[in-house]
Amino acid sequence: MRLHLLRWSLFVLAGALLSACGGADETPDGAASASALPVTVAPAQVRALARTVVVSGPVSAYEEMQLGVELSGQRVTALKVDVGESVEQGQVLLEVDHRTLDSELAQAQAGLEQAQAAEELARLNFERGQQLGARQLISASSLDELRAALANARAQTATARARRQASQLQRDFAELRAPADGVISRRLVQPGQVVAAGTELLRLIRDGRLEWRAELSEDQLAAVAVGDTVALAYAGEAIEGRIRAVSPGVDAQTRTGTIYADLPEPGPLKPGVFVEGRIVTGTGEALTVPTAAIVQRDGHAYVFTVGADQLVQRRRVGTGQAAEGRTEVIEGLEAGEQVVVDGAGFLGEGDRVRVVAGAEAATP
Known part of the structure; x- marks a missing residue:
């Protein structure tokens, strides 16, 4: 009886082992494929790439003029403009x-009018004296006196005219006028305020013209040029x-130089805004991937x-510039190699991966 039970146990064990071995051989190849991650691939390609330098800097006024009056101790009676x-x-x-x-x-x-009247009288007297002198009716010394009186009257007129011009200039100083077309960017005065000569009262951006300035390293500065x-x-x-x-040199302390870029149509940009800029320095061939x-x-x-076995290999690469959805690969990859994009x-x-069309790639 015991021998019979032992034989039965060995038979069951052998059947289980055979079943297990047979099951492994009969697993379909599609099971491994179904468990692979679906991805899309693209080849590394050599393409034309715009060479750029990316830096940040402030927007500033091309020329900002500080305005004030040339009179001291005068009270502001009218302020006719405001900021903007x-x-x-x-x-x-x-x-x-x-x-x-x-x-x-x-x-x-x-x-001045009084001096002009005196000059006119002296001129008439001299002209009459000339007529009388031609007929020997007055002495030569009297004619000389009339000539001297005319010269003195003309000098008095010139002095009065200069005094009048000085008074007009002082009167003109009472009005602060715009030295150029532009936009008022700052106001530092209020109506009724007593001001001093030379004090800044208003600030004007000449022609409303703005520019972008940025500090570049030595290497970056060498790559850019006027007109970029x-x-x-x-x-x-x-x-x-x-x-x-472009600044002709670099600062000895910071090792940077400054570039100045005109902004003909600044749009929403305002002075003082700090923005990132992309300077296009040219184009060249580069190995790129998405x-x-x-x-x-x-x-x-x-x-x-x-x-070819649908297994992926991780590659460490050196990257460069990125533009239009592609990134430059400087090292670590060869042209034509297939790289995974989606996934x-x-x-x-x-x-293990399964290469599919772009629309079929799934996110795990």
Whole structure:
């Protein structure tokens, strides 16, 4: 009886082992394929790539003029502009109390008219003296006296005219006029305020012209040139400028130099705004991959290449510039190698993948 039970147990065990071995042989190949991650791939390609330098800097006024009056101790009686207003050359921006100056100007005008009348009388007397002298009716000394009186009257007229011009100039100083077309960017005075000569009262951006300035390292400075295009992105708009000047040297302390870019149409940009700019320095050939294929891990850039066995290999690469959805690969990859695009962020070294069309790639 015991021998019979032992034989039965050995038979059952042998059957189980045979069943297990047979089941492994009969597993379909599609099971492994179904468990692979679906991904899309793209080849590394050599393409023309715009060479750019990306830096940040402030938007500034091309020329900002500080305006004030040339009179001291005068009270501001009229302020005709405010911040943000556009003005034209010669437009009156503010006035100071000019009642005393008006009185002085009127006195100088009266003095000039008086001197002109005296000059006219001296001229007539001299002309009569000439006529009488021609007929020997007056002496030569009397004619000389008339000539001297005319010369003195002319000198008095010139003095009165100069005094009148000085009074007019002082009166003109009572009005602050725009020296050029532009936009008022700052106001530092209020009506009724007593001001001093030379004190800044208003600030004017000449012609409303703005520029973008940026500090570049030595290497970056060597790559840019006057005339290069600058693209600024701000408030959802793309603003284009052009470099008008590059500093001829670098600062000995910071080892940087400054570039100045004109902004003909600044759009929403305002002075003081700090924005990132992309300076286009030219184009060249570069090995590129879709930017989505670049995976950042542990502070390094990687791509995953796909072999014939559908297993992926992680490659550490050096990257350069990125533009139009593609990134330059400086090292670590050869042209034509297939890299994973969609799904790259979920892969590890040696994972099996299934290459599908873009629309079929699924997110795990």
